[in-house]
Amino acid sequence: MRLDRVAAELFDDFSRGQLQKWIRSGELTLDGFEGKVTQRVGGSETLRIDAVAMPTETVQPQPIPLNVLHADADLLVIDKAAGMVVHPAAGNPDGTLQNGLLHYDERLAALPRSGIVHRLDKDTTGVMVVARSLRAHSSLVEQLQSRTMKRQYRAVALDDVAGDGTVEAPIGRHPVDRKRMAVVAGGRPAVSHYRVLRRFGAATELE
Numbered sequence: 001m002r003l004d005r006v007a008a009e010l011f012d013d014f015s016r017g018q019l020q021k022w023i024r025s026g027e028l029t030l031d032g033f034e035g036k037v038t039q040r041v042g043g044s045e046t047l048r049i050d051a052v053a054m055p056t057e058t059v060q061p062q063p064i065p066l067n068v069l070h071a072d073a074d075l076l077v078i079d080k081a082a083g084m085v086v087h088p089a090a091g092n093p094d095g096t097l098q099n100g101l102l103h104y105d106e107r108l109a110a111l112p113r114s115g116i117v118h119r120l121d122k123d124t125t126g127v128m129v130v131a132r133s134l135r136a137h138s139s140l141v142e143q144l145q146s147r148t149m150k151r152q153y154r155a156v157a158l159d160d161v162a163g164d165g166t167v168e169a170p171i172g173r174h175p176v177d178r179k180r181m182a183v184v185a186g187g188r189p190a191v192s193h194y195r196v197l198r199r200f201g202a203a204t205e206l207e
Helices: 003-010 016-025 097-104 106-110 134-146
Strands: 028-030 047-049 068-071 075-080 126-131 155-157 165-168 171-173 181-183 191-194 196-200 203-206
Touching: 003 016, 003 047, 016 028, 047 134, 075 097, 097 106, 126 134
Parallel strands: none
Antiparallel strands: 028 047, 068 075, 075 126, 155 203, 165 191, 171 181, 196 203
């Protein structure tokens, strides 16, 4: 897959055009070296962005209550409630976590996506880590990219799941609905391990 396409999958907070500019300027590197937009990537390389963060201009601060579990100079840990969208987008121009974060700390406007490095679906409740410094942002992105950061979820499956298991399949943008992720050929390798916690008749709680 081309370097710019891989970068767009990994760093989907930025447009492909912006990522292509950073590749050409050497601010987005491949294994520590400058690459080319059309360069082929095998899958074991490390991509890193060392770009100057531009202020968030289009997202406005809003006084939205946030459940802050932890705060220090570099990080915020937020318990995102179900029903809250993470980023403004078509159909959700405001009232998002990002709007609330900018009200909580106006300095986050100097970071990409106001320090948000990962997402949770609107209907998902869960803990999110937000960077408050460029150093922390770079570190968190690198951990996500190298898969040293582990994410754990709980869900209820509307079926009687037989037992523990593993799902290993490539994940990428849905070919038709670009707002959704799906199992697609050429997507990013993904491995999810699950185990059964409880059974409720025809439903199963999984972790």
